[in-house]
Amino acid sequence: MGKSYHAVKWAESTGSPLTIFTSRRELYGQYEKWCEEQGLDYLVLPAFHHECETIGEDHPIEGRIDDLYESGISGAEIHREAKRYFGRDLPCQLDGPCQYMEKREFDPENYDVLIGHYLQAHNRDYIEERYVAIDEFPGDSYFFEPTHNEATRAVSNYLRAEDTLPFENWKDLHRRHDNEEHETVVSEWKEEMGFYSHRDTRITLQRSPHFHAHAPLLTHAAIEFDLLENEWEYAELGSGRVAVRTPEDEWTILIPPPFYAAESVVALDGTPTIAKWRMVLGGDWIEHEEVLDSDEEKREYLGDVLGLKIKQTDAGAKPYQSGSHVNVDSDGALLESIHEEEGSRPAVITSKQAKEQYKSTDVQQHVEVAEHYGNLKGSNKFAETRLGAIIGSPHPPEGEAVIRWGAIDGEAISRKVGEDGRVTKGMNLDFGGYGNALFRDVVEKEVLQAIMRFSRTPSEDEHGATVYAHTSRLPYWVEADERLEVNTWSKGMVEVVGAIRDSEKWPDGEWKNGEIAAETSVGDRQVGELMKELDEEGYVTHRRGGRGNAYHWSNERLDEFSRYGRVV
Known part of the structure; x- marks a missing residue:
């Protein structure tokens, strides 16, 4: 539907300042081209790990920089306080200012369009009083995921320097935080933290080997954790921030950017899961505008507008993420048949593991080019490809893709048990209503998105594509033009x-x-x-x-x- 292009077109037609956040630097070039076509002044936002000459040049100090960055200190702060942290200037500063710091010295008001990565939305200067477009779902970009040891050490280190709280270390807090005698003191401490003052940058603490700037937020989470029915823990931290902890004590902290500072935000997603968008944007104020509001219109869009002809096999779920269930013979039978039937080799989208297994067999001779699911977001690689095959379905770890997102929303999700007393799996896999919606988001919608990657750009004499789907994991409303049976x-x-x-x-x-x-x-x-x-x-x-x-x-x-x- 050209939603990314029309975001730029909107900026040109309205004269309003726009900031676009997307997934990869490779996608920036397309936006730059559109801005030039529309006569818009644009800037690709400077990125610490891309612009700083010290990074990636095998400098001895690089490891120490990475450690400091991982502890929550920004790239700009590392440059400004290099002598405090390292006792000397960084290698990139020896002959003058680092080009990263130089590129940061600009006035956003001078640019019609700013282009950057999802993570750069945390910089309020890039979004304040501007309109914001988020191109595709940002996934876990706004997650902070310390290990149990990292989190507990950071909390203990923080408590040693924080006189307000009556706890000596992590174990003491874990044991006594919910005692009534501490209720008033803890409440006052939480109020003093404020909405976004979740970082601690005290110089004395930064010299500790277990320092972490997010220690106040981790401490807040440790105080607030409540146990869910599936043994996960959940803590609401205010301003859209949420912490969850697995039964194995692995932490995830969701820290949404300060989108409230923007004029407005539009989320561009053809197959959205609204609950997840609401979580990552940090509020309940999303308005969902469906362009195609019926199953019939969606089918017409696939067939008449995109010109897609879908041929689907009876393969079942075919979860290919781990690579342990890849059926090379079945896949080979389909690809060989496509090659013979269509007179050319198809482009293939499958899992990274399946791609590797094809390379070591005769299957590869029936593949024109292959890509894996994880590398598709925003990609136009197959925009002019007229023959494709989607083989297998993505099946990321359920703890990350389903159970964790449910926990972030305060919901306990787990696999249901079938009538036979066994845990459900395959096409009968069942997480319950909300859990199934989250699962479909990373499976059925990903398969559909993969199909729609083909033939996005019509030519004068060609429109649409024939796509074979070797998995049953498609949204319920998709009707295949032809049903196939693969026999090995x-x-x-x-x-x-x-x-x-x-x-x-x-x-x-x-x-x-x-x-x-x-x-x-x-x-x-x-x-x-x-x-x-x-x-x-x-x-x-x-x-x-x-x-x-x-x-x-x-x-x-x-x-x-x-x-x-x-x-x-």
Whole structure:
């Protein structure tokens, strides 16, 4: 629908200042091109790890910089206070100011459009009194995820310097924080923290090996944690900030940027999960505008507007994230069939693990180019590709993709137990209503987004694409134009055909079951059954005669026999 382009077009037509946040620097170029076409003054926001010459140049000090940055000290603060932190200037400052710091010296009012990464939304100067567009869901960009040891050490270090709270260290706080005698003191401390004063930058603390600027927020979370029914813990910290903790004591802190400072914010997402957007933006004030508000309109959009023809197999869920369930034979049968049927090789979207397994087999010769799900956000790589295959569905760790997001919303989510008493899985996987919505967000919607990556740019003589979906994980409203069944050959069948095609009598001779069995690990009787199957499929013909009225098999079209299987 061109939503990204039209955000820039809106800035040109209204004259309003716009800031765009997206996922990767590779996507900035497209925005720069659009701004130039519209005659807009734009600036790509300077990024610490990209602009600073000290980073990535194998300087001995780089590791110490990274440690300090991970402790919550900003790149700008590291440069401004380099002598305090390191006793000397940074290598990038020896011949004058660092180019990163120089590029930060600009007035946002001088630019119609600012372009940057999701994380840069934390800098209030980039959003204040500007309109903001967030291109696609930012995922976990606004998460801070310390380990248990990092969090508890930071809290203990903070408590040693914080006289207001009556706790000596993490263990003392964990044991006594909810005692009534401390209620007044703790309440006063929380009030003094204020909405966004969650950082501690005291010089004395920064010299500690366990310093962390987010220690006040971690301490606040430790005081507020409540136990959910699934053994996760949840703490509401104000201003949209939320902390959750797993049963294994791994922490996640959600810190939304100060979007309240913007004139307004638009979230661009073709397949949104509203609850997750509400969480990452830090408020309940989202207005959801559906462009296509019925299932019929959505189907018309896929078929008539995008020109997509979807052919879907009966493959089931095919969760391919881990790589342990990749079925190379089934995938090969489909890709080989597509190659033969369409006369060209498809572009493939699958998991990173499946891509690697294809490279070590004959499957790769039926793939034009492959990409994995994790590298698709905002990508136009297949914008002019007319033939594609989506193989398998993404299935990220449930703790991160479903249970954690539920916990951040204060909901306890876990897999349901079926009527047979077993935990649900496969196409019967069930997390309950809200949990299923979160799961669909990272599975069914990702598969649909992958399909819609094809043929986004029509040409003069071509429009649309044919896309094969080798997974059943599609939104319920999507209706395939064609249903396919993929059947793979058994190991014995491959051996039998190989023996025939390798024999001296190939291709015009005759073969009996015993002759074939002698060249394979398959017995006479099983060879007979496999040859009858080939006969039914039209690959061979037979006559009967001689001793015992034996079968004599002849080649009909075994040269067309596919390596992996067949598609019906």
